[in-house]
Amino acid sequence: MSVDTLVAILVSGFVAGSLYALMASGLSLVWGTLRMFNFAHGTLLMLGAYAAWYFSDSKGLDLGLSVGIPAALILLALGGILLYALLVRPFIARPGADLVVIITTLAGASFLQNAAQEGFGPRYKQLDRVVKGQVEVLNTAIGLQELLIIILTPIVLLLLALFLKRTKLGLAIRAVEQNHDSALLAGVNVGRIYPLIFAVSAVLAALAGIMLGGLFFITPVMGSDPLLRAFIVVVFGGLGSLPGTIVGAYVIGIIEAIAVFVVGLYWAPVVLFIVLILVMILRPTGLMGGKV
Amino acid sequence: MPLNVDRVSAGYGKVVVLHDISIAVGQGEHVGLFGPNGHGKTTLLRAISGLIRPSSGSITFDGAAITTLAPRQIVDRGLVQSPQGNTLFPRMTVLENLTLGAYAGRAWGKRRESLARVFALFPKLAQRQGQLARTLSGGERQMVSVGMALMGAPSLLMLDEPTLGLAPKIKDELAEAISAIAATGVTMLVVDQDIELLLGVCQRLYYIENGRVSLETREGERIDRQQILEMYFGTAQR
Numbered sequence: 001m002s003v004d005t006l007v008a009i010l011v012s013g014f015v016a017g018s019l020y021a022l023m024a025s026g027l028s029l030v031w032g033t034l035r036m037f038n039f040a041h042g043t044l045l046m047l048g049a050y051a052a053w054y055f056s057d058s059k060g061l062d063l064g065l066s067v068g069i070p071a072a073l074i075l076l077a078l079g080g081i082l083l084y085a086l087l088v089r090p091f092i093a094r095p096g097a098d099l100v101v102i103i104t105t106l107a108g109a110s111f112l113q114n115a116a117q118e119g120f121g122p123r124y125k126q127l128d129r130v131v132k133g134q135v136e137v138l139n140t141a142i143g144l145q146e147l148l149i150i151i152l153t154p155i156v157l158l159l160l161a162l163f164l165k166r167t168k169l170g171l172a173i174r175a176v177e178q179n180h181d182s183a184l185l186a187g188v189n190v191g192r193i194y195p196l197i198f199a200v201s202a203v204l205a206a207l208a209g210i211m212l213g214g215l216f217f218i219t220p221v222m223g224s225d226p227l228l229r230a231f232i233v234v235v236f237g238g239l240g241s242l243p244g245t246i247v248g249a250y251v252i253g254i255i256e257a258i259a260v261f262v263v264g265l266y267w268a269p270v271v272l273f274i275v276l277i278l279v280m281i282l283r284p285t286g287l288m289g290g291k292v
Numbered sequence: 293m294p295l296n297v298d299r300v301s302a303g304y305g306k307v308v309v310l311h312d313i314s315i316a317v318g319q320g321e322h323v324g325l326f327g328p329n330g331h332g333k334t335t336l337l338r339a340i341s342g343l344i345r346p347s348s349g350s351i352t353f354d355g356a357a358i359t360t361l362a363p364r365q366i367v368d369r370g371l372v373q374s375p376q377g378n379t380l381f382p383r384m385t386v387l388e389n390l391t392l393g394a395y396a397g398r399a400w401g402k403r404r405e406s407l408a409r410v411f412a413l414f415p416k417l418a419q420r421q422g423q424l425a426r427t428l429s430g431g432e433r434q435m436v437s438v439g440m441a442l443m444g445a446p447s448l449l450m451l452d453e454p455t456l457g458l459a460p461k462i463k464d465e466l467a468e469a470i471s472a473i474a475a476t477g478v479t480m481l482v483v484d485q486d487i488e489l490l491l492g493v494c495q496r497l498y499y500i501e502n503g504r505v506s507l508e509t510r511e512g513e514r515i516d517r518q519q520i521l522e523m524y525f526g527t528a529q530r
Contacts, residue, residue, distance in 0.1 A: 187399075
C-alpha cells in the first residue's frame with residue numbers, strides 16, 4: 001500500500017469517524033438519560049444541512065455561510081425540543097414507552113423526509129465549502145474542508161465533555177443518566193433536562209449535516225446512512241458511555257475506510273456488521289459500556 | 293408539627309403498600325421507623341419525598357400541603373431524604389455526588405459551607421473526594437448518601453436505613469455521625485433495622501407492619517430490646 005493511499009484512507013476514516021462521533025454522541029445522550037432510541041436522529045442531520053443551505057445559498061435567502069450555519073444550529077436546537085415535545089413527551093410515562101417512541105420517531109422521520117422532498121424539491125443541493133482548496137501532506141492532496149472537519153470535531157466533543165463535566169446543568173444531565181430517582185431527590189428538574197438533551201443532540205446532528213452537506217449532496221435521505229453507522233457506533237462503544245461512543249466512532253470510521261479500500265463500497269457495511277457481531281459476542285456491553 | 297402524614301395510601305401501580313398510614317414529626321424531634329422488610333417504610337419515605345404520589349390522604353410540611361408537589365419542590369423546602377443503599381451516582385466522584393446533593397435552589401448558594409460540614413463529619417470523604425462513587429466501600433457509600441442529604445440544607449432530614457448491611461465497626465462510625473447530626477438540632481425521621489441506633493437517637497418510634505402503624509411509642513416512654521423482639525415475633529401485639 002502506497003503512502004498516498006494510506007493517507008487517503010486515514011483522511012476518509014477520520015472524516016467519517018468525526019461525523020459518526022457527532023451523530024452517535026447525541027444518540028448516546030438520549031439513550032443514557034431516557035433509555036430510548038431516537039430514530040428521527042438522522043432527519044435532524046438532514047434538516048440541519050437543508051436549513052444551512054436555505055439560509056446561505058443564492059437560491060435560498062443568500063445570506064452566506066456565516067449566517068447560515070449559526071441559524072441552522074439554532075433552528076435545529078428548537079427542532080430538537082419540538083421533536084421531544086411531539087414524539088416523546090406524550091408517551092414517556094406510559095408502559096412500553098421505549099417501544100412506542102421507536103414507532104413515533106420512525107413515523108416522524110418518514111414524515112420529515114417526505115416534507116423535505118416536498119419543500120425543497122428533488123434537485124440535489126450542496127453547501128458551499130467553508131474553506132476551499134487543498135493542502136499537500138506526504139505528497140497527498142487533502143481537502144481543507146476535510147481537514148477542518150477532522151480538527152473541529154474533537155474540539156466540539158471536548159466542549160461537550162466540558163459542558164457535561166464542569167457546569168451545573170451538565171452535572172444534572174449526568175445525574176439523570178446515572179440514577180434517575182436520586183437525581184429527583186437531589187432536586188434536579190428532570191422534566192426540563194429531557195428537552196435540553198434533545199436540543200443538544202439535535203445541534204450535534206445538525207453540525208454533522210452541515211459538514212456532510214459541504215462534501216456530498218444534500219438529499220432527504222442523507223441522514224439514514226450516518227444514523228445506521230451511529231447505531232453501530234453506540235452499540236460498539238458501549239450504550240450510554242460517551243468516551244466509548246467517541247472512540248467507537250473513530251474506530252468504525254477507520255474500519256469502514258479500510259473496508260471500502262479492500263472490499264469496495266458495497267461490501268463495507270457488511271464488514272461493519274461483522275465487526276459489530278464479533279464485538280457483541282466477545283464483549284456484549286460494548287467497548288466501554290458497563291451496563292445495558 | 294413540621295411533618296404530618298395523614299391517612300396516606302400509596303403503592304406501585306395496582307399494588308397498594310401503604311394503607312391509611314398516619315405519622316407526625318414535631319419540630320426538632322427525632323423519630324424512628326422500624327419494622328420488618330417489605331412493609332412500607334421506604335415507600336412511606338418515597339411518598340413524603342414526592343417520588344410516588346399517594347392515592348389518598350395528605351402530607352403537610354411546615355403547614356403547607358406537599359402531597360402533589362414535585363420532588364425538587366419538596367427538597368427545596370428543606371425536606372431532604374438520604375435514600376437507601378446503593379443510590380449514588382456511580383460514575384461520578386464523591387465531590388460531584390455531594391455537590392449534586394446541593395442542587396436544589398436554596399441549598400446551592402450554601403454548598404461550600406455545607407461541604408465543610410460534611411467533611412468535618414466524615415473526614416474519610418474529604419480524603420476520597422476525587423474517587424468515583426462506584427469504587428467506594430459500602431460504608432463510604434452510605435456516608436456519601438448521608439452527606440448528600442446534608443448538602444441539601446435540610447430542616448427535616450430523612451435517613452433510609454443508613455446502616456444497612458454494614459460491618460459492625462463501620463456501623464458504629466455511622467451511628468456516631470448520625471448522633472452528631474441529631475445533636476445539631478435538625479428534625480429527623482430515621483428508618484433503620486438497627487434498633488440500638490434508633491433507641492440512641494430517637495425520642496419516639498413507630499413500628500410499621502403491613503403498611504400501617506401497628507404500634508407507636510410516646511415520648512419519654514421507655515422501650516427495651518425485649519419488647520421490640522416481641523413486636524417482631526408477634527407475641528406482644530396489643
